[in-house]
């Protein structure tokens with residue numbers, strides 16, 4: 123079964139995509155929202171897409187799902203600081219996964235934004251210093267996760283300062299069929315994973331494709 127997973131901001135494309143894939147893998151997962159009713163509606167919709175072998179997705183207020191054993195933060199970067207600050211007590215001592223990609227579309231094209239901390243993941247670690255922050259999933263397109271007919275075939279970089287936490291997240295990534303976890307080293311390496319996503323989005327547009335990453339030579 124694995125540890126119960128809570129997804130803060132779990133009603134967006136990435137949170138719902140991850141919830142769907144985790145549940146399909148038999149993991150216990152709950153999507154969070156500012157509005158518990160919306161979270162329950164989203165959970166209901168996800169359950170209607172899953173077959174009997176999957177675990178049932180739950181839904182609740184962000185504060186409630188932050189109490190789960192392992193927490194994914196799937197909020198827009200701009201909303202991360204304010205939201206997570208209010209949840210720091212619930213997150214203390216836990217593995218917290220950063221998925222945020224700081225990006226702007228000011229020029230009409232995706233451009234990386236560079237947080238003062240170095241990356242969104244490092245900023246998250248500053249916001250909740252009592253948590254074991256690990257970055258993952260920044261390069262995975264939500265649309266790919268959300269279509270269960272699609273067989274995933276890509277790598278996920280996993281960066282974090284706490285080796286044990288990093289290993290646990292790598293194992294979690296690999297519970298999703300078709301994803302391979304590649305540990306990238308300390309949390310500071312998340313700036314590279316986050317920086318890849320604007321490039322992938324440009325490639326998607328240029329090649330009318332849905333791109334992901336694959337590290338060769340391992």
Ligand SMILES: NC(=O)c1ccc[n+]([C@@H]2O[C@H](COP(=O)([O-])OP(=O)(O)OC[C@H]3O[C@@H](n4cnc5c(N)ncnc54)[C@H](OP(=O)(O)O)[C@@H]3O)[C@@H](O)[C@H]2O)c1
Nearest residue numbers: 131133134135136155156196197198199201222223260264
């Ligand atoms: N979408 C992708 O393909 C993708 C891929 C890789 C990484 N990422 C990263 O993953 C994160 C989530 O992406 P997403 O596309 O799922 O994001 P999103 O749809 O923009 O937001 C996710 C959820 O966050 C909550 N939220 C939005 N604004 C908020 C605010 N001001 N304060 C508090 N909560 C707020 C909303 O939930 P409620 O309204 O229900 O509270 C929303 O459903 C982002 O940081 C993104 O960079 C996304």
